[in-house]
Amino acid sequence: MAYVFPGQGSQHRGMGEGLFDAFKDLTLKADKILGYSIKELCLEDKENKLGQTQYTQPALYVVNALTYFKLIEDTGKYPDFVAGHSLGEFNALLAAGIFDFETGLEIVKYRAELMSTAVGGGMAAVIGLSLDKIKVVLKEGGFERIDIANINTPSQIVISGLKEDIERAKSVFEAAGAKNYVILKVSGAFHSRYMEDSKILFSEYIKQFHFNPPKIIVISNKTSRPYKTTEIKENMSDQITSSVMWNDSIRYIMGKGDVKITQVGPGTVVAGLVQSIKREAVPLIVEDEEYIDNKAKTDISGEQCDQNYPAEVENTSLLAAQFLGCDEFKKDYNLKYAYLAGGMYRGISSKEMIIKLARNGTMGFLGTGELSIDKIRDDIGYIQRNLASYEPYGVNLTYNYSNPDVEDKIVGVLLETGIKCIEVSAYMSLTPAIVRYKLEGLKKDNSGEIISTNRIIAKVSRPEIAEMFMSPVNEYMINKLLAEGKITAKEAEMAKEVPMADDICVEAGAGWYMDCGVSYSLMPVMLKLRDEIMKKYNYHKKIRVGAAGGIGTPEAVAAAFVLGADFILTGSINQCTVEAKISSQVKDMLQKMNVQDTEYVPSGDTFEIGGKVQVLKKGLFFPARATKLYELYRMYNSIEEINETTKRQIQDKYFKRSFNDVYRELKELLPEQEIKRSENDPKYKMKLIFKCYFKHAEDLAISGSEENRVDYQILCSSALGAFNQWVKGTDLEDWKNRHVDEIGIILMKEAAESLRKCFSKMVKTNECILRRDY
Template identity: 55%
Template sequence: MITYVFPGQGSQSKGMGGSLFDEFKELAEKADEILGYSIKQLCLEDTDSKLGETQYTQPALYVVNALGYLKKVQDTGKEPDYVAGHSLGEYNALFAAGAFDFTTGLKLVQKRGQLMSRAVGGGMGAVIGLNEEQISDALKKNNMLTIDIANYNSPTQIVISGLRKEIEDAQPVFEGMKDVQMFLLLKTSGAFHSRYMQEARREFEIFLQDFTFSELHIPVISNVYARPYKQFAVKQNLIEQITQPVKWTESIRYLMGFGEMEFVEIGSGNVLTGLIRRIKREAQPLLLTDIECKNDVKKDDLSIPPERASFLIETETVKIHNQKGNPETAKGNNRTFEGISSSSLGSAAFKKDYNIQYPYITGAMYRGIASKEMVIKMGKAKMMGFLGTGGLNVSQIEAAIQYIQKELSEGQAYGMNLLHNPIDPNKEEEIVDLYLLHGVKTLEAAAFISITPALVKYRAKGMRRNTQGEVIALNRIIAKVSRPEVAEAFFSPAPERIVAKLLAEKKITEEEADLLKVIPMADDICAEADSAGHTDGGVASALIPAMITLRDQMMRKYQYQKKVRVGAAGGIGTPEAAAAAFIMGADFIVTGSINQCTVEASTSNNVKDLLQQMNVQDTDYAPAGDMFELGAKIQVLKKGLFFPIRANKLYELYRRYNSLDEIDEKTKVQIQEKYFKKSFSDVYQDIKSFYPTEEIEKAERNPKHKMALIFRWYFGYSTRLALGGSEENKVDYQIHCGPALGAFNQWVKGTDLEDWKKRHVDVIAVKLMNETVELLNQRYKKFLENCN
């Protein structure tokens, strides 16, 4: 068997490529067009001495390696059995295997080189003579814990990576060790393949979202796992490769394990040929009894529930147990577990339906705090965000829809919020009509306690059967609920009485009325645990399983053709919280509080400054202004603010008294002077221009209702103070927020994201998903190791 290996950065040299540029003139011209300069001139002449600069080195090596491969296949008439590449060379291995064409690969490498070239202040050093264990011990004993191992080039040639000064400081430490033959400072600008490349990784992941990869027809050995690529994980491997070490030694030992294996280096130089000779001298093959064979293990072979199979990670020689608890092994007494990627989390159907890459949504936040800019940012990053329409008027909502649709004109996902309005149900229908007019296809239903005519109308419009007889609902609803009885209403078909009423009013057709009987009201349910929004203070670990169980019962009851998905919201601000949600079975996650403290959030800088400083204990419950009389609660920031105490005081007074006249004089003065900064009569004049005539008439007849309307004014007032950033009345800010943001602040402390001015919703989302995957892989690996 033959393996072609492709070198990476460090193997470049002036004159590389030789006659290849003329032999493959058409490809060389395509490269020039993409890069904006002559690749032939760069490689053969390097007149400007740019060949050693990362942004030029990587494209140059990719082109030379790729043309070298095409020449080799042309001369021999056959392809290799395996391919592998060292760091940048892995892109050539993927090109050889058919993952992408020449120009696509060059675009990927060009971007990778540009991002990695921006990493400054880092350094790398090669330690020759010590093995992995000795180097790890030296780093620990000398408190050099900020240095990472970047390349396992051979058993006794290992590259470390970190801040330049720390690498330089490490040089005398290693040179003073007995077995060290040499310590060589490498000529790099960045700390490649280390934690310090996180920013490049984040940006590269966003860039990769627009690419798809073809089926691999040659096995490619991954730098990250030292095992063959899994087709579904090509993109994730390329993302992880930027920050993860290159496991070259283990990769070669894996290939050696197949028996007689010839290694042929393709491209510039013979660096890898030398390393492979060294590995063969210093290490033994990984025998086939120690590694996986092709198709040795399939997910359906495992004696665990299939919904957990996607969390299994790749390890060596891991024993599992059968249902009786007895040790059981696969062929060759070993089983291998696949690593998961961020693209494998959640429901594949959910991602397909909404045309998104990750099962991740940013939820709506009142008065447009979840802004149009936030929605656009998420859509362009192949995720989905909802505009916070609560408290906005119709003209404001319409302007936002038009702006979002203009910016997301390529089919990217977006959605609009519909907040339940128990005071004026007609407002709900007015907003729904606006959504129907502008073709808004996804709605987030929030704070509903029952199904309303507006929701049914939205769900019904445009429904039809396809040629297979399946019901197609053009308008999707994602319902955020925190109580099982409300969830049951959304899991059920539309209420018959509402359907009949809409049909009688000719607001829906007879066909739409019939089709409403066979589909649920919502495509997706979001189980909202303790959060900033309207909440019942639910505990996620109790709420999510209960909602999933209820969903399964309702699916059996109504025999729906399509499964209703269950997502999770509330308290999600760290990888640990997101991982817990997915492990419990969530099909998707929704974040809220953490997005309020970002550049895109449409609230004041004063609010963001306060939020940036909060911790998990800095929130409290207060009445919800829009559902004041019902006693509904929201969660708000309390640190440094009087709003929670004052809002709860108003609700207690409302419960205790039947009118303002019954309240003692001292308390009334306090409220008017300290809370409202104006008299009750002035407040009442304000609300007359806001509420519909029937509400004011009701207030004139009912003193308790009048008191409720006046007290509710404070909630709008306190929100306006926060949104406007009033310095004078900062203590009265109403800032909806859950403890998730406090946990998030602790998680990102000491990183760029500690400063809200550097927090962007898409960057947060990608980081959270990536690190959730890393955490799951680490925890599951540890669990499986403990089973041995």
């Protein structure tokens, strides 16, 4: 798909009807930047300002943007290409994530003000003559001061120059056979040499902004080729004086195969131009220099290899990194890289972390485990205020074994705040809460295919749990939710045709709740299971399978993709970054760990069923103490049965207060039914008291208590130890230089380079064998 955005000339009173109310936050931001009501200007235009350049361009930018956001919201699908006609190109840049909504509007506002000061110029549309013929007419007629402004179609071309020249040329072009010569209602000679002063000022103005690499291919007006990251500012500035190569831009897209081109924005001008180009022109088949390079490559040994590899492998791994993983997955989640950062509990995966990742073409999940409902709501609000609606982010939901009511409340917040993607972890069975989240908003698109408004990425480490998430929800659960009025009859019917989770992430060797599996064993099994279930239920959309756990080096990333992963998800390495919401004391300890410095211990949350987590053991007493408490819980039916020496040691060393004091504090927090049960069940009471140590150990690590450092509970995997060894001796050795978005992209780039070298060497070796044998 390609989305194309209209430019100046497509504005009309009433444009944007319904959009301003649908995107109230963005509308308010636009009003603040512009200093007037954008809704009133577009819908009412009482002062007839909509036709004035300084108002037209911001208005079109806002309406184009909101139309795009609504389209993405309704379909959940992102285009492969974007382009915009003149002013519309700024909406294409927005859609590609090069800048956010507010930044784009500030830039467009300044551009519009510059262009509105242009006087003495004019423009005219010449219809019915080819570009070559127009150039001949201009040359022979002595119109050297007129430039080509827009090449809209093979037979519709706009010229630009001084007003008197444009008017004088009318009769000359009509005599030369032009079907029509329309003088446009503009005050300036846009897209010509006469805008040079504006270009210089604009170029200086945009130096203050930082632009992101494009997540979607943007076709440049200036070159009719994809934007390059290194040329973003240059292209934006040059567009003011250069021709709008619209005809070749559309031909370029046509040359990429069966691409559906859709106008996004008011009017039908651009859609009409596209149809004309399709009738009058042939596709432009381009062997892009960004993708193809025929130079000899050098393999890891330094010897020459004559195989043809993508140019980005030689020049930069950035483009190659974008090719790793499943393209459909990246498109669905609007990602540049098939790279996710998992949600770490207690908000360690902080709101700042999520924003950082989203702005760099990757996605993270807010860690909600053990956060209060109000804190979760506040953090989500902060993220939504600071990210555009198209920028990718999600929220983690961890199974709450002991208190399912909390899960239900969190899901309520997720639905209330419009969260469209969640990462679920530690689930052993489906719960009404997550089923409700998944099924709410199921709908069918125009082709009759079912679209999940709310997406779930399920982290699993066992095939039977993976099968549960890959299968449709069981009828009992559907009927239960339907009877309770939590889903509609239509949603209940559609639920039978879609999997519970949109995607699966296979956890192996991770620091969180899992079964200590090995990627090399789990991934092939899960992929085969996925294929069997796809066939069994005849799903129209592929369930993607990602890899998590043990990923801390480029080689580990590369191995995951070689195993068949559609995406990867990292965890522990993100805990030792600037953005992680955990104490600097913990980060100091984590940056010094090696691969052998972790241990599996009982999990506080799933204490009674023997759940385990991987934690840092170097310099800490927590692993031994956690294991001791679990062993005591298994051996005895009450605290009273434990010998006095052991009880005294636990109270003095672990809790630093008596069991009675711990229980007294617990009673103030527990619901009445929990208190009653603990009074009647001594083993249950012992479990609650012992669990307090785990909670206390978490609190110490989060706060960074120096006095109780040995009791820190720091969940992490050996992946962080591997990462530490990889970056040893570089700036990244110090966690203060580690930013979650940057290390993710570095890992992807280096993984791509690692694969290139590996395949290069393999090809060379095979060639040598063939030469020897034949």
